Amino acid sequence: MSETGTPAKDQPDRDAQTGREPKTARGEATRRAILGAAEKVIGRQGFNEASIGSITREAGVAQGTFYIYFSSKDEVFSELVVEMGRMLRHVISEATGGMADRLEAEREGLRAFLTFVASRPELYRIVQEAQFVDPDAYRAYFRTFAEGYRQGLAEAAEAGAIRPGNADVRAWALMGIARALGEYSVVFGDTTPIDEVVDIAHDLIVDGLRK
Amino acid sequence: MSETGTPAKDQPDRDAQTGREPKTARGEATRRAILGAAEKVIGRQGFNEASIGSITREAGVAQGTFYIYFSSKDEVFSELVVEMGRMLRHVISEATGGMADRLEAEREGLRAFLTFVASRPELYRIVQEAQFVDPDAYRAYFRTFAEGYRQGLAEAAEAGAIRPGNADVRAWALMGIARALGEYSVVFGDTTPIDEVVDIAHDLIVDGLRK
Amino acid sequence: MSETGTPAKDQPDRDAQTGREPKTARGEATRRAILGAAEKVIGRQGFNEASIGSITREAGVAQGTFYIYFSSKDEVFSELVVEMGRMLRHVISEATGGMADRLEAEREGLRAFLTFVASRPELYRIVQEAQFVDPDAYRAYFRTFAEGYRQGLAEAAEAGAIRPGNADVRAWALMGIARALGEYSVVFGDTTPIDEVVDIAHDLIVDGLRK
Amino acid sequence: MSETGTPAKDQPDRDAQTGREPKTARGEATRRAILGAAEKVIGRQGFNEASIGSITREAGVAQGTFYIYFSSKDEVFSELVVEMGRMLRHVISEATGGMADRLEAEREGLRAFLTFVASRPELYRIVQEAQFVDPDAYRAYFRTFAEGYRQGLAEAAEAGAIRPGNADVRAWALMGIARALGEYSVVFGDTTPIDEVVDIAHDLIVDGLRK
DNA sequence: TATGAATGAGAATTCATTCAT
DNA sequence: AATGAATGAATTCTCATTCAT
Numbered sequence: 001m002s003e004t005g006t007p008a009k010d011q012p013d014r015d016a017q018t019g020r021e022p023k024t025a026r027g028e029a030t031r032r033a034i035l036g037a038a039e040k041v042i043g044r045q046g047f048n049e050a051s052i053g054s055i056t057r058e059a060g061v062a063q064g065t066f067y068i069y070f071s072s073k074d075e076v077f078s079e080l081v082v083e084m085g086r087m088l089r090h091v092i093s094e095a096t097g098g099m100a101d102r103l104e105a106e107r108e109g110l111r112a113f114l115t116f117v118a119s120r121p122e123l124y125r126i127v128q129e130a131q132f133v134d135p136d137a138y139r140a141y142f143r144t145f146a147e148g149y150r151q152g153l154a155e156a157a158e159a160g161a162i163r164p165g166n167a168d169v170r171a172w173a174l175m176g177i178a179r180a181l182g183e184y185s186v187v188f189g190d191t192t193p194i195d196e197v198v199d200i201a202h203d204l205i206v207d208g209l210r211k
Numbered sequence: 212m213s214e215t216g217t218p219a220k221d222q223p224d225r226d227a228q229t230g231r232e233p234k235t236a237r238g239e240a241t242r243r244a245i246l247g248a249a250e251k252v253i254g255r256q257g258f259n260e261a262s263i264g265s266i267t268r269e270a271g272v273a274q275g276t277f278y279i280y281f282s283s284k285d286e287v288f289s290e291l292v293v294e295m296g297r298m299l300r301h302v303i304s305e306a307t308g309g310m311a312d313r314l315e316a317e318r319e320g321l322r323a324f325l326t327f328v329a330s331r332p333e334l335y336r337i338v339q340e341a342q343f344v345d346p347d348a349y350r351a352y353f354r355t356f357a358e359g360y361r362q363g364l365a366e367a368a369e370a371g372a373i374r375p376g377n378a379d380v381r382a383w384a385l386m387g388i389a390r391a392l393g394e395y396s397v398v399f400g401d402t403t404p405i406d407e408v409v410d411i412a413h414d415l416i417v418d419g420l421r422k
Numbered sequence: 423m424s425e426t427g428t429p430a431k432d433q434p435d436r437d438a439q440t441g442r443e444p445k446t447a448r449g450e451a452t453r454r455a456i457l458g459a460a461e462k463v464i465g466r467q468g469f470n471e472a473s474i475g476s477i478t479r480e481a482g483v484a485q486g487t488f489y490i491y492f493s494s495k496d497e498v499f500s501e502l503v504v505e506m507g508r509m510l511r512h513v514i515s516e517a518t519g520g521m522a523d524r525l526e527a528e529r530e531g532l533r534a535f536l537t538f539v540a541s542r543p544e545l546y547r548i549v550q551e552a553q554f555v556d557p558d559a560y561r562a563y564f565r566t567f568a569e570g571y572r573q574g575l576a577e578a579a580e581a582g583a584i585r586p587g588n589a590d591v592r593a594w595a596l597m598g599i600a601r602a603l604g605e606y607s608v609v610f611g612d613t614t615p616i617d618e619v620v621d622i623a624h625d626l627i628v629d630g631l632r633k
Numbered sequence: 634m635s636e637t638g639t640p641a642k643d644q645p646d647r648d649a650q651t652g653r654e655p656k657t658a659r660g661e662a663t664r665r666a667i668l669g670a671a672e673k674v675i676g677r678q679g680f681n682e683a684s685i686g687s688i689t690r691e692a693g694v695a696q697g698t699f700y701i702y703f704s705s706k707d708e709v710f711s712e713l714v715v716e717m718g719r720m721l722r723h724v725i726s727e728a729t730g731g732m733a734d735r736l737e738a739e740r741e742g743l744r745a746f747l748t749f750v751a752s753r754p755e756l757y758r759i760v761q762e763a764q765f766v767d768p769d770a771y772r773a774y775f776r777t778f779a780e781g782y783r784q785g786l787a788e789a790a791e792a793g794a795i796r797p798g799n800a801d802v803r804a805w806a807l808m809g810i811a812r813a814l815g816e817y818s819v820v821f822g823d824t825t826p827i828d829e830v831v832d833i834a835h836d837l838i839v840d841g842l843r844k
Numbered sequence: 845t846a847t848g849a850a851t852g853a854g855a856a857t858t859c860a861t862t863c864a865t
Numbered sequence: 866a867a868t869g870a871a872t873g874a875a876t877t878c879t880c881a882t883t884c885a886t
Contacts, residue, residue, distance in 0.1 A: 469765075528842070550764065553762075554679045554680075554761075554765065557820075561821065564821070565821075582844065584842040585841075587833060588833045591814070592837055592842075594816075594817045595810045595813060597813055598809040598810045598812055598813020598814065599809045599810060601812075602806060602809020602810075602813075603802070606805045609764065609768075609772070612801075614801075618799075619802055622803065622806075623803075625798060626798065626803055626841070627841060627842055628841045628842055629796065629840075629843055630796075630837070630838055630840040630841035631735075631795040632736065633793065633794070
């Protein structure tokens with residue numbers, strides 16, 4: 001994969017967060033309340049429609065309180081994107097960890113992804129919007145995934161578990177399938193059961209269109 | 212495909228609302244200048260960062276002139292999305308029209324898509340952003356494509372040209388591959404030649420990962 | 423005089439003024455109205471108490487109009503300081519220009535200064551406040567004056583018109599007298615007629631305290 | 634001197650308002666820490682830029698602690714101005730007390746003033762800013778000085794130690810020289826040694842410019 | 845006495861849109 | 866058709882001050 005610059009590892013302190021860390025349990029709770037409210041409100045209304053006021057109202061705190069924990073609207077947003085990345089990586093590696101069969105891992109990874117997306121639709125939408133709100137976070141998010149994916153595919157090809165082929169492009173293509181299907185259900189409200197969608201897509205991924 | 216709500220047809224009069232049609236050649240030229248400037252500026256800076264002022268400055272006209280041709284900022288945006296849809300459909304049907312071999316049509320359609328995206332990156336970005344700025348236009352755009360794609364796949368399966376399988380999900384999955392690869396080059400600036408990308412992806416689409 | 427850095431010449435474009443120049447007579451008038459209102463309001467209430475709202479209210483325009491002509495509150499302020507410098511230099515050189523007798527020039531310069539200050543008390547106050555609001559403008563203002571003053575004193579000493587002595591320190595001391603007497607009347611509201619004040623101060627400047 | 638309004642005496646209870654007096658040694662220390670931090674921070678950043686937070690951070694205490702010792706931001710400021718007045722009067726009377734020769738007292742007073750200012754530049758800046766932040770305190774400060782100065786000059790003239798002349802105006806003029814020279818070094822960073830500056834200014838004060 | 849979380853009023857600034865010329 | 870001045874609502878962010886612990 002064409003790594004342009006930054007490493008694919010987890011960002012440690014991206015942005016030097018100015019929002020101070022809470023020092024008491026109460027503060028911790030407030031911070032979480034705001035973060036949750038931000039996920040809900042931004043995820044629903046979009047970054048620009050969601051005002052700080054609407055977030056704090058949802059969180060049940062005063063407007064000023066927001067700035068005790070986050071230095072700006074961009075910062076919460078960015079934090080949500082990073083959080084989504086962390087959770088998703090966790091969920092997927094839980095689902096596929098230690099699977100011997102690469103093709104089965106492919107199926108389970110997709111299922112885990114779609115399940116997670118369905119459970120946190122607002123968070124998913126936020127990541128999509130990150131492309132326009134916080135391109136750096138967005139790119140970091142995708143690079144991290146793509147790099148992991150690429151490695152998996154490359155190793156599988158090496159081991160003869162799958163047909164050989166450019167792992168970079170394949171990684172992007174397979175991520176594209178996952179995204180599209182996530183959008184299919186979240187954005188377009190399709191109600192086909194996840195397991196069914198997973199099986200259809202997996203069949204395509206594994207055996208292609210050819211008769 | 213699960214149609215939820217609005218029809219998949221082209222918006223009929225979307226702009227008849229207020230954006231008066233120019234009556235002179237000069238007016239026509241001005242309108243086009245503004246539309247082009249909007250594509251460039253919004254595509255680069257994003258809908259919210261792009262002000263009417265920055266668009267008219269780019270177009271070389273006064274701010275007020277904008278409202279002679281468009282009734283609002285949303286309207287130009289919407290018009291650009293519709294335009295992109297029209298052009299893309301044209302380009303793709305040009306590339307695949309009358310092809311007997313469905314699998315080859317798949318390849319050429321993907322190539323045409325990636326080529327077009329590379330030639331109008333700002334316009335492509337605008338369509339992506341439409342998800343957040345003008346969800347209706349966005350959904351209409353995708354539904355139209357998905358529906359066409361679905362039909363093609365269904366007929367091919369029917370005709371025994373490809374393996375049978377749920378055409379709806381497949382359509383979305385294949386569109387997802389195309390989008391991801393478009394983003395791969397436009398957003399992430401990957402420089403792998405399009406033809407190469409197309410071949411790799413096509414190989415995956417046609418024969419899958421299985422050894 | 424210890425020139426630390428910047429030249430003593432008039433700043434040409436200090437701050438790259440973002441506030442666009444008006445293009446019509448109406449715009450010109452509005453800009454002037456705002457500038458005048460700013461002088462009045464900031465001069466009276468001080469920089470921090472004077473809100474943009476209070477300035478535009480005084481000027482009889484909407485708040486947004488302010489930003490058509492000035493890019494920020496600091497910018498108007500800065501412009502007022504520069505304007506004061508220009509006017510004052512003009513007034514003083516008018517009053518003393520071509521005077522052969524240095525000591526008489528001293529008297530007339532002081533009179534012109536105090537007269538001007540009395541006629542534009544708000545503007546005077548703004549310059550004083552510049553020390554805290556826009557230190558660069560403040561220093562530029564004083565350096566310019568001090569340098570002119572120093573030259574005048576140095577030449578006079580050279581020519582034998584006054585007793586020799588360090589012209590730098592003297593320039594600052596004499597400027598200090600003028601400022602203090604300006605404050606005496608403007609800030610402390612003393613009502614001694616200017617001419618009287620001038621004579622008393624001039625006597626001190628010329629002959630000192632010694633019996 | 635033309636007394637306009639408030640008496641020239643020290644403010645009586647200025648802070649008895651709400652700022653509770655500390656009752657323990659620890660409290661006393663905390664109060665002093667805050668006062669010192671306020672001098673440093675306000676003196677450097679100016680009243681408006683200096684937030685309570687920046688002061689308490691500098692002092693190493695929590696924000697709320699500030700309000701145990703001072704009832705408002707204005708109050709600390711005011712207290713600093715009064716403190717400066719007290720110290721300066723002390724320093725000057727130490728330097729000139731019991732001097733028989735008025736002209737020599739003039740020299741030593743100036744030296745003491747400039748020395749003090751150089752040792753506490755932030756405090757000096759605070760007094761200057763008081764003109765805009767706390768005009769009452771500012772006027773009180775200057776009136777007190779001016780009145781003392783005036784008396785000294787009047788008595789000296791009476792006693793035939795100096796040439797006769799309006800003591801009010803002279804007092805302001807001489808104070809103006811001192812202030813300007815203080816600013817010369819503090820604000821403009823001139824590095825001429827104080828003793829030299831004092832001698833030059835004293836020569837001017839005593840014998841004037843005339844050849 | 846000390847802490848630090850919470851408040852909410854207030855201010856600057858931006859920008860889509862309107863309108864007189 | 867074109868201009869550009871004017872509007873004012875909306876939004877983010879800051880900060881002095883209060884208060885429960």
